[in-house]
Amino acid sequence: MDAVQDEAAGKRARGLDRAFEILDFLRQKRQALKPNEIAAQIGAPRSSVYELVNLLLSNGILEFTGGEGRVYLGRKLYFLGAAYENHFDFTRECEATLERLADETRETAQFCMLDGNRYTVVRMREGARPFRISTDVGQSVPIPWTASGRLLVAHLADEEILSFIPPQDFRLPGGEWLEPQTFIAEVRQAEREGLFTFNSIVDSFTHCFAVPVRGEEGHAAATLCLVTPRDDGIANRDRYLDCLKKAAAGLEHAPARPRRG
């Protein structure tokens, strides 16, 4: 149900792709799993998964943890990720910006990016009255479900957007179908206005504000968002958007800019 890139069914999968499918799956699940469970849930041959898991274990990409032969992401991935973070040094500025945003607005502030063809919250700072946010940090969710999603694909042509986003991602969490043309219209509107806001699709009590953080190529490399109770959001709309835009402007020097090279 989740197989992202099954070019053609019934073909032999490449080890590398399978391996990263396993890693991504563990990330989504956010818990250690047995090889057997992994195989069953991603719909891959058991023998292949066992072979790959053992390979990844011996490389430190996966680790035994949680007992019973369960495996989870390994330390080597942490090191590689740290090297990435170090190279594109956005973390420090990002953290400070979120802190300031949360201080100014008392609302929950998020820094979001694309994760492949989905959306993910990279960093989050809870507001004064924390409430249960529906999307956790690090979880990938369909692009059309989010305000930021409208901004993150705005640099693509219409057809590119349609082929980029998995079709099933236009099915909203409640089960309704979001017409792709409607989505595209919202993307273009967001692009023109340099922002997008709406009552969250994922829950029924929050309002979301998103503004782009533009990278070197001029399109949205990330977004800054506020997630607020609906009343607060409506009441403070102008001020919140102002805070967001100032914050984004401050970030646009830092993110996705390599330190050397």
Next chain:
Amino acid sequence: MDAVQDEAAGKRARGLDRAFEILDFLRQKRQALKPNEIAAQIGAPRSSVYELVNLLLSNGILEFTGGEGRVYLGRKLYFLGAAYENHFDFTRECEATLERLADETRETAQFCMLDGNRYTVVRMREGARPFRISTDVGQSVPIPWTASGRLLVAHLADEEILSFIPPQDFRLPGGEWLEPQTFIAEVRQAEREGLFTFNSIVDSFTHCFAVPVRGEEGHAAATLCLVTPRDDGIANRDRYLDCLKKAAAGLEHAPARPRRG
């Protein structure tokens, strides 16, 4: 010169291993490289490297950056690393501990772990008088070059240590040969005393203090270190070791302990 696990020469390498060899190599180099350069420097067939690099690019494991077709570690790795960090939630406590250590001693404090069969500085807090530390955060260096190395392998049997550490890693940076038996003796001493200190092998002006941070299995999952000017180190030895031990004790509840599962 760096091929870590060449079981037998002249054999066909598995794509997965090659891929992670590429990733590790980029991490070591800490800069974007062209596929051609990668192939040449790791001694792999060009056609294979091109194929793998393109695969990794399409998965977001690698990214184009630095122009001229150069590639570096990609965003996906950052996400996977963040998931690891989130699961084994040691970062927050670790950062606070290093801060406190640096405050108490005014010296450079480090949190170190094994990276496969080598040693790496995971996090560092510079002291009051920062000086050029010879090993940067994220760089892997041979285990025998470091004080922490004595502690990190102490849970292994003698023969296990010898087969775990690449033989060439006993050649010290100055060119001298460290007799493995000498190293083992130091390991056992470190194990008994629960600490290791020496004048750095890597440079000629620092003294290093290391204490273990024990994980669930009771052996050193990580180390805390101080890197000091030699005079300072000798003069404050007892106090520094005391600070380190207290800090390590404080960490031993947190690190390498999964949040759930």
Next chain:
DNA sequence: TGTTTTTGTCCGCTATATTGTACATATGAT
């Protein structure tokens, strides 16, 4: 200008990685 090096693509051969199947245990349900 001509020459060499660097960089990227393409293609056929074959060693082998992926996979289905079978087997062996452990665990749990009835």
Next chain:
DNA sequence: ATCATATGTACAATATAGCGGACAAAAACA
């Protein structure tokens, strides 16, 4: 006790991934 399910291992068949080598464009150099 009997059956069903979950879990890990072993192995052979074959689709294919990795490799060497050829080709060409571009860049560096003379």
